[in-house]
Amino acid sequence: MSNEQQVHYYYPPEELVKNAAVSGMDAYHALCKEAEDDYEGFWGRRAKALLDWKEPFTQVLDESNAPFFKWFADGKLNVSYNCLDRNVNKGLGDKVALIFEADNGEVTRVSYKDLLARVNRFANALRGMGVKKGDRVVIYLPMSIEGVVAMQACARIGATHSIVFGGFSSQALRDRIEDAAAVALITSDGQHRGGKALPLKPIADEALTLGGCDTIKNVIVVKRTGVDCNMVAGRDTWFHDACADQSDVCEPEWVEAEHPLFILYTSGSTGKPKGVQHSSGGYLLQAMMSMQFSFDIKPSDVFWCTADIGWVTGHTFIAYGPLACGATEIVFEGVPTYPDGGRFWRMIQDHKVTVFYTAPTAIRSLIKTADNNPSVHPRQYDLSSLRLLGSVGEPINPAAWEWYYEHIGGGRCPIVDTFWQTETGAHVITPMPGATPMVPGSCTLPFPGIQAAVVDETGTEVPWGQGGILVIKRPWPAMIRTIWNDPERFKKSYFPDDFQGKLYLAGDGAIRDVDTGYFTITGRIDDVLNVSGHRMGTMEIESALVAHEKVAEAAVVGRPDDLTGEAIVAFVVLKGPRPTGDEAAAIIKELQNWVGREIGPIAKPKDIRFGENLPKTRSGKIMRRLLRQLAKGDDVIQDISTLENPQILEQLKG
Numbered sequence: 001m002s003n004e005q006q007v008h009y010y011y012p013p014e015e016l017v018k019n020a021a022v023s024g025m026d027a028y029h030a031l032c033k034e035a036e037d038d039y040e041g042f043w044g045r046r047a048k049a050l051l052d053w054k055e056p057f058t059q060v061l062d063e064s065n066a067p068f069f070k071w072f073a074d075g076k077l078n079v080s081y082n083c084l085d086r087n088v089n090k091g092l093g094d095k096v097a098l099i100f101e102a103d104n105g106e107v108t109r110v111s112y113k114d115l116l117a118r119v120n121r122f123a124n125a126l127r128g129m130g131v132k133k134g135d136r137v138v139i140y141l142p143m144s145i146e147g148v149v150a151m152q153a154c155a156r157i158g159a160t161h162s163i164v165f166g167g168f169s170s171q172a173l174r175d176r177i178e179d180a181a182a183v184a185l186i187t188s189d190g191q192h193r194g195g196k197a198l199p200l201k202p203i204a205d206e207a208l209t210l211g212g213c214d215t216i217k218n219v220i221v222v223k224r225t226g227v228d229c230n231m232v233a234g235r236d237t238w239f240h241d242a243c244a245d246q247s248d249v250c251e252p253e254w255v256e257a258e259h260p261l262f263i264l265y266t267s268g269s270t271g272k273p274k275g276v277q278h279s280s281g282g283y284l285l286q287a288m289m290s291m292q293f294s295f296d297i298k299p300s301d302v303f304w305c306t307a308d309i310g311w312v313t314g315h316t317f318i319a320y321g322p323l324a325c326g327a328t329e330i331v332f333e334g335v336p337t338y339p340d341g342g343r344f345w346r347m348i349q350d351h352k353v354t355v356f357y358t359a360p361t362a363i364r365s366l367i368k369t370a371d372n373n374p375s376v377h378p379r380q381y382d383l384s385s386l387r388l389l390g391s392v393g394e395p396i397n398p399a400a401w402e403w404y405y406e407h408i409g410g411g412r413c414p415i416v417d418t419f420w421q422t423e424t425g426a427h428v429i430t431p432m433p434g435a436t437p438m439v440p441g442s443c444t445l446p447f448p449g450i451q452a453a454v455v456d457e458t459g460t461e462v463p464w465g466q467g468g469i470l471v472i473k474r475p476w477p478a479m480i481r482t483i484w485n486d487p488e489r490f491k492k493s494y495f496p497d498d499f500q501g502k503l504y505l506a507g508d509g510a511i512r513d514v515d516t517g518y519f520t521i522t523g524r525i526d527d528v529l530n531v532s533g534h535r536m537g538t539m540e541i542e543s544a545l546v547a548h549e550k551v552a553e554a555a556v557v558g559r560p561d562d563l564t565g566e567a568i569v570a571f572v573v574l575k576g577p578r579p580t581g582d583e584a585a586a587i588i589k590e591l592q593n594w595v596g597r598e599i600g601p602i603a604k605p606k607d608i609r610f611g612e613n614l615p616k617t618r619s620g621k622i623m624r625r626l627l628r629q630l631a632k633g634d635d636v637i638q639d640i641s642t643l644e645n646p647q648i649l650e651q652l653k654g
């Protein structure tokens, strides 16, 4: 991007610029300057204007116990009140809050008034079971109206929810329940996906028998597929029974701004997944600001974020942000390829979606589908309602960006390539759709108020054009507060001593364009993989592999993949002799299924290779960089003079 002549900039259409929340680059720079000149004022003014407070805050930012920052700490509010009651009070009661489209195409519309009543009934039910402020509630649900209702109901009574993605295994669910010491589990009998009804309750039941889940007193089960399911007397209740006689009114629990709204487990480079703890006030503020600045949300918009509520994107851009802004949103159960590869485009057409937010992996796979099957090519659908597109979760390659721009956006919709993380809570680097000239593959510039930078190992900013480590220099309202149960790990992971504990370490590498300062994310710098936009720790997969009785040792690395961004490659040493031929193929299947059961299908290695050993240095350290080269099929060009066992490399080639 160093030479302007070679860079193709895409400009937002004038009509959009005219009416945008951030209209033109001068407006963007003015916001950044406002934050630079008066950091606390910038956030404080917006927290006052955008949120309804039961008790106003007097202090914006408390840095006295850094890096455990506090925002708006003496203010009190309720997140569910801010998402629902105040919209109803503003006269939006009959406005459609969410349009749920099920796997089989069935559509349910829920108004703000109706959503509030559903949330209140379930909140009362939870209270009736003794769930109270500060208790943790684990939600293991497919995409559903009840998923959103459950999250909002927890927020209403001040319970801290922790969603576990419906594709995770019983073991993963158990680990999260135990770590959070949850008092209740909300799940469903099953889930619909691609025309199939899959069981969920049996997995939840199994998790509860694995030990460590004694804190769970109640299991609430949503009837979704209608399959028979085992209900344990005294512990399990149907969701509809629990809500049946409850009042539509439920006084919100007014909580401190710092009260933990949710914990969401995500993968790190070492050990078990970490419970990222988020706040109430600061989190909701930036969820709303992202909706306003990055998505330019307007009352007439129909917003569709295709993420699952199991990931942070589904928290900020399904459960909270759109509702807090009084928008109409789509909640989708199913897969983009069922009943055919035109599902997304048909839904955009049918529901007149105006803002569409999805992941590069979905785009890449739908490009392939459209190429192979012209009858589901986006040109077959009327996508003229769209005015803005978004991308999230992984770097978007320019070819996918351009296809998205041309074929979905009709060449008239800006694409906001939003960089953020579970830990950041909201967008941190992204174009402003009515301002920023876009360059495919670059997430462009920091969200107003976010002080992102690229530094070297000592924390010194590197010149533009030079790659380095992505950091954020000042705390921001929606940031992670701590790792649940592990404040030390929080400090070590995000505010390392290398940077004197002063910089937030994102875990990604980045480079800034020499002319524009635009950021391009160059990928994770730790042992975290990004497969189809899902974060996976290599250590987690290795631990799952070595838990198998046949496995002596395993090392997992990522390899670039055209479709999924990265693919998981595992190098395995068995306890017995190195298998070959059919025997190897059978064990590969067995290990893939094993990892699927231990963690979830998304963690299954795509490629498993067997060696009599792993390439190690004389001191016994596994040479991972070498494994990465082998995984890619590259020639090993690295110096292998420190390698103890060079003969092993031949065995590990693909």
Ligand code: PRX
Pocket: 266, 312, 313, 391, 392, 393, 394, 395, 396, 417, 418, 419, 420, 421, 422, 423, 443, 506, 507, 508, 521, 523, 524, 530, 533, 534, 535
């Ligand atoms: O590596 C970055 C990548 O996804 C990681 C965060 O993953 P997670 O916490 O699961 O949250 C995903 C959804 C917010 C980041 O560290 N990532 C996310 N968005 C982008 C991205 N990489 C490049 N470009 C993006 N827009």
